[in-house]
Amino acid sequence: MFSRDTWQEIFLTIRKNKLRTVLSGFTVSLGILIFVGLVGLTNGLQNTFEYFFSQDATNVIYIFPGRTSIPYKGYKSLRQIEFENSDLEDIKKDFPMFLEYISPRIFRSALVKYKEESNNYTTIGVDWGQQFAEKTIMMKGRYINQEDVKNRTKNAVIGRLVEQDLFGSMNSMGKYIDVGGSVFKVVGVFQDDGGDNEERQVYIPYTTRQLIEKNTDKIGQIVIGFKEELGYTGAMAFQRSLEKYLKQKKFISPEDENGFFVRNVAENLKQNQDFAGVLAIIAALVAFGTIIAGIIGISNIMVYVVKERTKEIGIRKAIGATPRSVISVILLESVFITTISGFLGMILGIALLSSLGNTLMDDYFIRNPGIGTGLAIFATLLLILFGTLAGYVPAKRAARIKPIVALRDE
């Protein structure tokens, strides 16, 4: 079947029918190219989603205080809810199997000074767990630790840009800065992938912040890192029981949605993943449609090829071509063209995607578009397979034409 003669026969017909060959090859190449491109771009979009969520930990629940909207147990509505140190302790005590860490976040804007340089920055009073929630990366020194919190030390961890603003090219480590009137020692410098804003922040122990503010025990927001083994459903269950627990503790009506707000990163991640998943399904449908269109394109061309070669088939049959040889010559030609142009389109598509790189990141949120080689090859083989099947029908019909009928064809 694959003798030199067969190949010669195929090359000869291809060379004699350049336009036909180019047209059918183009259809196939384009089909695969669009498929690879579409899947690659969708992957790029998904990469972006994942990138956004990789900025912060995903096993985190944020709790923000709010105002009640329903009177409950003698309390009027519109009561401002505040969290206190005891809330942290109670959550720690009552949810040990869910908890990995817990940290408050007390946001205060403050003028920060070092010698002649000064600027306004956000200071955040935190516990050690906050580092994991934010995925803060330490460049120098260390983060706020348990000792700092316990001893209410005046240690501060500053962002990379804070150091740059205040210290220029100097090393800030061990230097003393003025934060809103109190002197803090710089014990660490951090960087964060979350952007410039996050690198213009100053972390201090939350207990120190409370001490400065007349020894209050209010803590602003609560950040809870739960165990990753919980998974999505576990996280949702944890969130539900936590909400119930806090409502009870703070005397908030079970129906009141405004006493405090909960942001569960796991839930957000799930929603975004679902969204990206739907997007991927739509893109897959379109890509699949392209492949189908490619297959239809090949079958059309095959029908045309057979029509055009009817007389030739008649001549060949009159001088002794068997149906089998008629089919194989037509099919091999189509398989050959489809294979070559299919892989050409695939390689072109992959090359195009890799040349794009991150150039579409800013405007179209497409990051590192690409397609698995396995999938690309699979799609190409699929097109070849179905192209062959599609070609087989007209080829079979051609082989069945009576030579006398075929010879009469002009």
Added chain:
Amino acid sequence: MIEIKDLHKSYKMGSNSLHVLKGINFKVEEGELVAIMGSSGSGKSTLLNILGMLDEADSGSYDLDGIPIKNLNETKAANYRNKFLGFIFQSFNLINYKTALENVALPLYYQKMPRKQRQEKAMKYLEQVGLKEWSHHLPSELSGGQKQRVAIARAMVAEPKVLLADELTGALDSTTSYEVMELIQNINDQGNTILVVTHEPDIAQMCKRIVHLKDGVIVKDEKIKQVRAKAHV
């Protein structure tokens, strides 16, 4: 060589049936040069197509060199055509993107003969029809007479039992026709059996026997004194 008995063939034309061959009986011995004559619609081409296994009869028997030709599947018919028969058509029916040599070698390709051997043999037959120098030309570069010679070489190359020619001079002027007939006569002189379908009396006169066909039956079957084409060239 050829023996047919009570051959019938009709074509369906919509609701009507057109009875083309109404019981043909005839015999061709080895080495004969037979002309089948008749006006158009007499059924001569249908008869030739059935003899050539390009078409099937409705009833009757057909033996080719003792082999009954009946109920052949496509593959078997193809093999028989390849081995037993050589076709020469009015419109030459060469494959237009193949050279003269490739066209002649094609039947041998279907016999799965090795390439080299095939080309040598094809060249030998091209030489016999006087076109050795034209072997690498495409049909479009050849004259009508040359094309028909290539077709004759192609019909001969598989060394068939019978050559079947359908109006082989129909597309040629008279001088070229006679040249082609001279070639046919020479091939017949070597002992090959040839059947020629024609409606031209002068071509028929160059055969050794004329079978007259009218309205699907043989009306006359006569041995004649052959006119040598050479005298006309």
